[in-house]
């Protein structure tokens with residue numbers, strides 16, 4: 001089916017207290033892996049394209065791959081811009097056919113973040129496409145990540161109320177203790193802060209940096225208002241590890257498909273595991289929708 005907007009699906013997730021997986025895709029194998037699992041589990045899914053992925057694949061190619069895969073799926077697929085950098089990039093992604101946008105103004109001061117986010121929301125809403133924005137800052141591995149720095153960068157509940165009112169965004173990425181690009185799942189979310197934010201604002205909340213968060217803490221977060229859960233690093237690490245192992249076992253292999261397929265399958269395993277934590281299985285059934293997805297296989301080199 002054609003791409004769907006994230007708006008209705010995040011509201012459904014909010015009402016029914018489940019999380020929608022927002023998985024970053026860097027190439028065709030990632031897109032296939034994510035959508036095949038969504039299909040198997042009958043789950044709605046968000047495919048995210050990051051700045052790095054846009055540079056790597058090109059915006060047109062990245063969009064075309066996700067659109068083609070979504071068309072074959074019977075479950076709802078959203079194409080989302082992850083950490084949009086500026087106004088013009090959001091315009092380009094809207095025109096390319098993204099069904100969900102993000103502006104990350106977390107490096108700006110409050111007033112400038114409001115100003116730019118509101119400008120993007122006004123433009124995007126004219127085409128009925130929802131916008132996510134970030135308040136507070138989810139830090140990166142490599143930043144100064146002392147407990148004190150992470151806490152200082154967290155979303156302030158009272159500011160969040162003003163931010164949502166002034167920008168008219170559709171979902172809010174909150175900084176509540178996760179850090180981008182962590183490989184170990186050791187971070188715990190500040191659930192008390194999340195509860196406070198959820199009690200004050202009505203739109204769905206988004207977790208970034210979920211790869212580094214203890215899955216039990218993610219589940220608690222979903223029970224307390226998180227509706228979109230972003231996962232990138234865990235997928236990438238699984239892919240690289242699997243293709244490395246396959247190559248090491250078969251260094252004379254000439255057929256690259258035989259090296260890449262274990263990578264894709266490793267991504268599938270991870271997506272399936274995360275969907276189990278999110279409670280989204282069976283939430284993407286659409287009456288009458290049929291799947292045209294054929295899982296990859298390798299018979300011989302042709």
Ligand SMILES: [Zn+2]
Pocket residue numbers: 083138180208209230
């Ligand atoms: Zn992020």
